[in-house]
Amino acid sequence: MKSSPTRKYENFSNDHQAKDTDKYSLDSQDTASVHSNAEDGGGDRRGLTDVSAGAGDMWISAVESSILSWEEVAERLNVDIRRGLSWREANDRMNFVGPNEFQVKEQDPLWKKYIEQFQNPLILLLLGSAVVSICMRQFDDAISITVAIIIVVTVAFVQEYRSEKSLEELNKLVPPSCNWYNNTPITNKPFPPYNREFIYLFYTGTLTQNEMTVTTISTSGGHIAEVTGTGYNACGDVQLRAYKGRDLDVARMGVHSMLEVAVVCNNAVIRNDTLYGQPTEGALVACAMKNGMEDVRDQYTRLHEIPFSSETKMMVVKCAPKFSSEGKPKEEVFVKGAIEKVLPLCTRYIDSAGNYAPMTKDKQNDFLSEAYNIGRMGLRTIAMCRGESLEALTYTGVCGVCDPPRPTVRAAVATLRRAAVAVKMVTGDARPTALAVAQMVGLDVLHSQSLSGEQLDSMTDEELDRIIDTVSVFYRVTPKHKLSIVKSLQRLGNIVGMTGDGVNDGVALKRADIGIAMGRNGTDVCKEAADMILVDDDFATIIAAIEEGKCIFYNIRNFVRFQLSTSIAALSLIALATLMGIPNPLNAMQILWINIIMDGPPAQSLGVEPVDHEVVARRPRDTTRRIISRALLLNVLLAAAIIIAGTLWVFNREMSDNKITPRDTTMTFTCFVLFDMFNALSCRSQTKSVFQVGLFSNKMFLVAVTLSLVGQMLVVYFPPLQRVFQTEALTGHDLIFLVCLTSSVFIVSEVKKLIERALKKRSFGKFSTKAHDAMDFV
Numbered sequence: 001m002k003s004s005p006t007r008k009y010e011n012f013s014n015d016h017q018a019k020d021t022d023k024y025s026l027d028s029q030d031t032a033s034v035h036s037n038a039e040d041g042g043g044d045r046r047g048l049t050d051v052s053a054g055a056g057d058m059w060i061s062a063v064e065s066s067i068l069s070w071e072e073v074a075e076r077l078n079v080d081i082r083r084g085l086s087w088r089e090a091n092d093r094m095n096f097v098g099p100n101e102f103q104v105k106e107q108d109p110l111w112k113k114y115i116e117q118f119q120n121p122l123i124l125l126l127l128g129s130a131v132v133s134i135c136m137r138q139f140d141d142a143i144s145i146t147v148a149i150i151i152v153v154t155v156a157f158v159q160e161y162r163s164e165k166s167l168e169e170l171n172k173l174v175p176p177s178c179n180w181y182n183n184t185p186i187t188n189k190p191f192p193p194y195n196r197e198f199i200y201l202f203y204t205g206t207l208t209q210n211e212m213t214v215t216t217i218s219t220s221g222g223h224i225a226e227v228t229g230t231g232y233n234a235c236g237d238v239q240l241r242a243y244k245g246r247d248l249d250v251a252r253m254g255v256h257s258m259l260e261v262a263v264v265c266n267n268a269v270i271r272n273d274t275l276y277g278q279p280t281e282g283a284l285v286a287c288a289m290k291n292g293m294e295d296v297r298d299q300y301t302r303l304h305e306i307p308f309s310s311e312t313k314m315m316v317v318k319c320a321p322k323f324s325s326e327g328k329p330k331e332e333v334f335v336k337g338a339i340e341k342v343l344p345l346c347t348r349y350i351d352s353a354g355n356y357a358p359m360t361k362d363k364q365n366d367f368l369s370e371a372y373n374i375g376r377m378g379l380r381t382i383a384m385c386r387g388e389s390l391e392a393l394t395y396t397g398v399c400g401v402c403d404p405p406r407p408t409v410r411a412a413v414a415t416l417r418r419a420a421v422a423v424k425m426v427t428g429d430a431r432p433t434a435l436a437v438a439q440m441v442g443l444d445v446l447h448s449q450s451l452s453g454e455q456l457d458s459m460t461d462e463e464l465d466r467i468i469d470t471v472s473v474f475y476r477v478t479p480k481h482k483l484s485i486v487k488s489l490q491r492l493g494n495i496v497g498m499t500g501d502g503v504n505d506g507v508a509l510k511r512a513d514i515g516i517a518m519g520r521n522g523t524d525v526c527k528e529a530a531d532m533i534l535v536d537d538d539f540a541t542i543i544a545a546i547e548e549g550k551c552i553f554y555n556i557r558n559f560v561r562f563q564l565s566t567s568i569a570a571l572s573l574i575a576l577a578t579l580m581g582i583p584n585p586l587n588a589m590q591i592l593w594i595n596i597i598m599d600g601p602p603a604q605s606l607g608v609e610p611v612d613h614e615v616v617a618r619r620p621r622d623t624t625r626r627i628i629s630r631a632l633l634l635n636v637l638l639a640a641a642i643i644i645a646g647t648l649w650v651f652n653r654e655m656s657d658n659k660i661t662p663r664d665t666t667m668t669f670t671c672f673v674l675f676d677m678f679n680a681l682s683c684r685s686q687t688k689s690v691f692q693v694g695l696f697s698n699k700m701f702l703v704a705v706t707l708s709l710v711g712q713m714l715v716v717y718f719p720p721l722q723r724v725f726q727t728e729a730l731t732g733h734d735l736i737f738l739v740c741l742t743s744s745v746f747i748v749s750e751v752k753k754l755i756e757r758a759l760k761k762r763s764f765g766k767f768s769t770k771a772h773d774a775m776d777f778v
Contacts, residue, residue: 084199113157113161114157117156118153127149130145130146141589143724144592148593152596155600207539208403211230211231211403212380212401212402213229213231213286213402214283214399215227215379215401217255217258217259218374218399219251219254219397220395221250221251221254221353221354223250223251224241225239225240225255227239232275233270233273234294236286247353250354254396255397256293259284259287260334261334261336261384261385261396262284262384263288263297264297264300264319265335265336265384266284266285266297268281268285270289279403284336284399287399299323300320300322301319301322301329302317302319303319304317304318310477310504312341313476314338314342315336320332332387333386333387333389333393334385335384336382336384336385338383339368339381339383342384343368347359347387348394349363349395349396350394356394367398370398371430372430373432375400375429375432376433378402378437379433380430380433382398383397384397405440409442410440410442412540412542413441416542417442421546421620424473425437425443425473426481427473427475427477428477430476435450435473438473443472445473448470451471451474452474452476452477453477453478454476456477461491465488465491468489468492479504482498482500482508483508486512490513495514495620497516499517499534499542500516500530502522503523506525506526506528506529509529515531516530516532517529517532517533518533519533520536546616551615553627554685556607556627557686558606558609558683559603559606561632561636561639561683562606562679565636565637565643569639569644569647569675570591570594572644573585573586573644573648573672576644586668589725593715594672594676601704601705605700605701606680606684606701608698609684609685609701610698612688635752642675642745643672646675646744647672650668650671650741654667654668666728666730667730667738669727670712670738673708673712674738674742677705677709679745681705687756687757689750716729716730
């Protein structure tokens with residue numbers, strides 16, 4: 001696809017007027033020009049009065065459009081790219097081509113989804129067992145198996161249904177809405193079904209509040225003004241500093257000329273204290289409003305635009321005054337952007353007396369020094385210039401835009417550093433601004449380096465890998481630099497999390513191990529590429545995400561530990577009984593009860609153990625280690641061994657007469673179930689005592705264990721269930737004996753944790769402070 005002319009700044013000579021390069025010059029029509037004269041009437045309809053006539057030409061495939069130039073695509077679609085579509089045209093097109101949306105297949109009804117759960121092979125096997133039981137006239141077994149199947153299927157259905165609802169809620173984080181402009185003031189509305197020709201406006205902010213405010217103005221004549229007030233409104237003043245021998249009228253003219261550039265070379269709109277557009281541009285518009293210049297933009301007709309990009313770091317517009325007494329309006333170019341990009345284009349400047357003076361090398365250095373001093377205050381610097389053409393621009397001054405850090409960022413950065421998570425700041429701002437903001441948020445800029453995008457371009461991968469650990473701030477970077485930074489950190493074995501909000505951030509977000517998108521101000525492309533979305537766009541929310549992520553990992557490990565220990569104990573119990581030539585201590589219904597009813601709710605409740613806020617301070621785990629580690633396997637085998645030994649001992653003790661009675665199996669069965677409950681209690685944490693975690697902190701666990709115990713009591717004492725499970729009532733003495741015995745698995749686990757904590761405390765500080773798998777947030 002041909003490059004858009006909006007990205008070309010290499011040559012500003014008159015050679016651009018040649019026919020073969022005209023599309024790359026400022027005189028070319030541009031797709032990003034969204035503001036038009038209200039008197040222009042809403043667009044050249046160009047034969048669109050009757051859409052049905054030649055409507056077939058409006059169809060264009062993605063492949064075909066990628067081959068054509070942007071001018072040819074606009075011509076094929078019969079659209080004026082400067083004015084967009086009128087309401088009538090948009091409605092006509094929607095009626096012809098249909099809504100611009102995917103056809104979503106209707107979801108199956110709930111009853112059908114429930115029936116689908118019975119297609120599981122294990123469920124089909126159990127259904128077959130129930131049928132066989134009926135054929136053998138073992139109706140109690142058939143009913144029990146059927147009830148167990150219904151319980152399992154219902155639990156699976158509920159879990160799947162809740163997962164679908166959770167996904168639906170997540171989809172709401174990418175709402176189909178946009179800011180759009182079409183014959184009416186810019187508004188924010190749901191994504192229209194005929195949006196093929198609208199332009200989308202987005203803005204950014206992660207470490208900072210993303211609430212820009214112009215606080216300082218420095219004109220090319222050396223006049224300094226302080227701007228009061230915050231927010232996107234006209235509340236505040238532009239206060240000039242009084243200097244001896246300076247003409248305040250000339251100073252006001254200098255400020256006016258500079259703010260005129262800021263407003264005209266701008267796409268932001270403020271209506272009713274609401275910003276539509278980029279925050280930086282909104283801050284400039286608000287500053288002009290404070291200076292009584294709300295209607296400056298209405299005095300010009302925009303002819304062409306070269307929008308801002310992270311590569312060129314400036315925006316250019318060509319305009320003509322609407323009202324001119326000299327016949328043909330005199331066209332003028334307005335430019336704003338990074339001072340190191342804008343200043344070399346200027347051939348003159350407005351001096352302290354209000355006169356035009358030629359630009360010299362010394363004067364350029366003075367202007368750069370002034371911008372540097374403004375940036376050192378943590379302000380984003382934006383330079384302004386204007387002129388008859390890009391080859392003859394006049395420098396008007398620079399302004400400082402304040403974007404204060406979010407109040408919680410500094411504490412969040414400190415927390416991450418304590419957890420061995422290195423935070424690196426990546427910004428498009430100049431070095432002084434970047435370092436000042438980095439200090440505000442708590443990054444160590446005194447003992448680390450800073451790198452610019454230009455320096456990154458000149459480095460090889462090996463050179464970047466050697467120094468990247470010593471760099472805390474990257475400034476004047478582009479999206480391609482972000483990708484290079486992510487790749488370098490990953491080559492060094494780090495787990496990299498990256499935050500982003502722009503379309504161009506998508507590649508780096510996808511490459512990062514954890515891509516984090518902004519929920520409020522991030523683009524849809526950014527959100528789709530990311531692994532996680534910050535709903536409030538606050539960097540500090542990452543702390544909660546890390547806590548939740550680590551908690552999920554530890555809960556999964558606790559779940560696995562409980563399930564493995566219980567399953568190994570049950571299988572080993574049957575296997576040992578067979579190998580030893582003794583009767584099976586548990587019958588089929590009792591084993592089914594243990595596996596489906598008893599293990600299910602307690603195991604699932606371990607997966608919802610509340611977040612332990614201390615986990616964020618733990619070092620990142622080695623991602624090369626499997627979830628079933630040596631320590632976990634040791635705990636599993638230890639618990640299984642205790643359960644097996646205790647259960648076999650009870651079975652052997654009760655079967656002293658070498659005859660199996662319902663009492664023998666009931667004691668053995670209840671013993672195993674109680675072992676399960678105490679084992680689940682000890683599995684709530686791998687390192688902390690249950691009393692440190694809190695006995696009542698996991699209410700779901702309490703409910704699950706209580707219901708399991710109630711169910712076990714019904715099996716033992718309820719006559720109909722006694723016949724099914726072949727049990728008989730136990731005495732209070734029996735229950736006390738079993739509780740004392742089965743609690744041994746819990747006591748051994750607690751003692752083991754206590755010893756491990758003491759050993760870990762004694763060895764603390766003897767190891768390296770840099771984890772092999774340390775995480776880096778960019």
